[in-house]
Amino acid sequence: METMIELKHTNPGEFIKRKSTSKKVYIRGHYDRATRTYCLTEWEDINREIFLKGTTKVFVGFTF
Numbered sequence: 001m002e003t004m005i006e007l008k009h010t011n012p013g014e015f016i017k018r019k020s021t022s023k024k025v026y027i028r029g030h031y032d033r034a035t036r037t038y039c040l041t042e043w044e045d046i047n048r049e050i051f052l053k054g055t056t057k058v059f060v061g062f063t064f
Contacts, residue, residue: 002062007038008054016040017059025064026050 002020007028010016016026029039029049037051052058 002059004057004059006054007052007056007058010058010060014060015043015062015064017062018056020059022059 010028012028012030014028016028017024018026025043026040027043029041031038032051035051037053040050040052042048
């Protein structure tokens with residue numbers, strides 16, 4: 001069951017989508033204290049990372 005929650009309530013290593021219809025899947029990484037953001041690494045290309053605020057709404061609990 002797909003659920004929408006804030007990024008700060010997810011666990012490290014959890015699979016995340018930014019939109020419910022998105023094809024890209026990210027893995028939640030570490031928290032960067034300097035910029036106060038969370039690191040998300042793309043599942044298919046581990047060299048791609050994005051940094052999002054903890055209040056960003058994301059989708060978890062899906063199968064792909």
